[in-house]
Amino acid sequence: MTVGRGPLLALAVVWVLTRAGMLLLLYRDSLGIGGVAGEVHALYRHWYGQFAQGTFPPGDVTWQYPPGAGLVVMSPGILPWLTYFQGFVLLTLLADLAVAAALARADSVRLTHGAWYWVLGLPLLLHIPLARYDVQTTALAVLALLALKARAPAAHRLGGALAGLGALVKVWPALTLIGTPRGRTTREAWTAAVVTVVALLLTLGALFSDSLGFLRQQGNRGIQIESLGGTALALAKALGAWPGTVRFRYGAFEYVGPYVSTVGHLALLLTALAFIWLLLWRMRADRWTEATPLDAALAAVLLFTVTSRVISPQYMIWLLGLAAVCLTSRRTVMRPVALLLLPAAALSSLAYPVMYLDVVAGTWEGLGVMVLRNALLLAAALLAARRLWTSTVTP
DSSP: OOSSHHHHHHHHHHHHHHHHHHHHHHHHOOSTTOOTTHIIIIIIHHHHHHHHTTBOOTTOTTOOSOTTHHHHHHGGGGOTTSOHHHHHHHHHHHHHHHHHHHHHHHHHHHTOOHHHHHHHHGGGGTTGGGGSTHHHHHHHHHHHHHHHTSSSHHHHHHHHHHHHHHHHHHSGGGGGGTTOOTTHHHHHHHHHHHHHHHHHHHHHHHHSBOTTTHHHHHHTOOEETTSHHHHHHHHHHHTTSOOOEEEEETTEEEEESTTHHHHHHHHHHHHHHHHHHHHHHHHHOOOOOTTHHHHHHHHHHHHHHHTSSOOOTTHHHHHHHHHHHHTTSTTOSOHHHHHHHHHHHHHHHIIIIITHHHHHHTOHHHHHHHHHHHHHHHHHHHHHHHHHHHHHSOO
């Protein structure tokens, strides 16, 4: 389904139909708890007003993003004939289309199916992708990885620059460089990433005040109810073994009560251990293929996702995008991982917004959805790590 004009036309038709359905859901915005678009209408629009005054959101506990995120929040301003919400959704759709087109181009060279995975996988998240800026971030990561697959040094530098820009938008795209081949490619890509980060940080610091204020807010985050740690606390609460409660803080529902800080510290420890494991893998890896950088990026982001104190539904956008890039290579070892992510994405949108009241209340229905979703993510992360190691490290 990836050769000739016919399949490309079919891909375009499916993209149009699925995105039209997502737009319809966003327009109605009444599914489950509703209010998915509220983050753009209220929060992003409010931040846009702050940037117009020359400052990052001062003292705003909901602003927890690197300074590059401000560029995405400000981007609807380039479409003054549209409302802020309309401009944001249009730019998100264009980023989505750019990802699909780039994947289709990569597929056409190797007869693979990454574009179909993205076009059909993203709607599993319903209309959430259109009301968050994670599609734009994922587009930067996808384009960075596809550039790193090329042979030309200029493409490697472009991939590094895109990864650096993505890191300043939402940190995790920096992990796309974890699997770059040793030697010249790594030097070119990592140097371009560092130069991009430093240059943009200095530029934003000169144009806006309080550009690093997000660091204060991130440090105060607790355990979100949708994280693996949150699911463990929810199970303990349902069994009567933990007396904590749910509270809305820092723009999300989090658990508060005894042992929450311990669970948070454990999550940070596991994240550190995941990073150490990735460094060990990079030192030990001695078999590199064209798919290794792609597989390593997916494995790394999965490990950091499952050990995070926060796993919002939109995080699945990142994973679907990286899995789609992996599927543009016939030598990828991540096909089973990509398959696990599809039901995990569907369960994520079932948890929010469809059954979010049950998830917040900790009913057995809501708890069952979260246990199953997080079990799939954990299984995908462990499987990705194992397959990455066994495919690249000689025993």
